[in-house]
Each structure stands twice: as C-alpha cells, then as structure tokens.
Amino acid sequence: MRHLKRGVKLNRTSSHRRALMSNLVTSLLREERIQTTDPKAKEVRRWTDHVIGLGKQGTLHARRQALGIIRDEAVVRKLFDTVAPRFKDRPGGYTRIVKVGWRRGDHAPLSMVELLPGVDGGRTDAGQKVKKRPWRSAKKESKQGAAKQS
Secondary structure, three states, rough: OOOOOOOOOOOHHHOOOOHHHHHHHHHHHHHHHEEEEHHHHHHHHHHHHHHHHHHHHHHHHHHHHHHHOOOOOHHHHHHHHHHHHEEEEOOOOOOOOOEEEEOOEEEEEEEEEOOOOOOOOOOOOOOOEOOHHHHHHHHHHHHHHHHHHH
C-alpha cells in the first residue's frame, strides 16, 4: 500500500530526482513556461506550488527554504518580488499544464507547464488587457461561419 508516499519515482534515485525537480522548478520560475514529459510536469507542479507558497510567506525562513530548492539567488529574488505577489489572493493552483503532443524520438507524451497570469485578469503592468492569440479568434469565427451556412 502507498499510504503517505508522495511523489513519483520517475525511475531515478532520490538524489537525481531531487536535482531534476530543483532544475525544473528553477527553469519554470525563470522562464515562466517550460516543456517536459507528462509525469515530470505533474510532479513539477507540486514542487512549484510549494515554492510559490514559500514566496507568499515572505519571511527570511521561507526565503532560505526556497534557496534550498532553487539554488539561484536571482530566481529566488524574482520569486519573492514579482511572482509571489502576483498570487497573493489566490489560495493555490499557480500553474497550468497543457498537453502539447508527442516527442519525436521516443513518442513520449509532452506537456507545457506555465505559470498563470495572476488574479488581475491577464493585465500587464501598464494596465492594458493582454490580447488573445489570433488563432483562437479565427477558429471561433470559422465555427460561427460554418453554423450560419448550415
């Protein structure tokens, strides 16, 4: 039975798994979007939500705990100064996983992990609404046009 056994082993030793998750969390917080396999994406979501929770605490102890995971002072500074305040009113669920297809070499399922825009409804620092991608509106218009012709 797997009572109280969190996380996925990912066919790695514990030290390799910890280093992998540390690197993935660091990359996700630095770039705000990464592409990886589905099992790694689901596991890195857990780690990232934990680290953002530390950033929301904002204490020195939380900063030192985050440095134990992230190991890059610039990324920790970004976490505490920009990323965590973006989610101050959000109780959890700071990341989104989008399945993007299959890897060409071994046909492994790939996913994109990205940080959510925040509670301000997708507004930038200048207060302007972020424009949606053009393919979404074109796709919607083509469906509406097909419905009118029918």
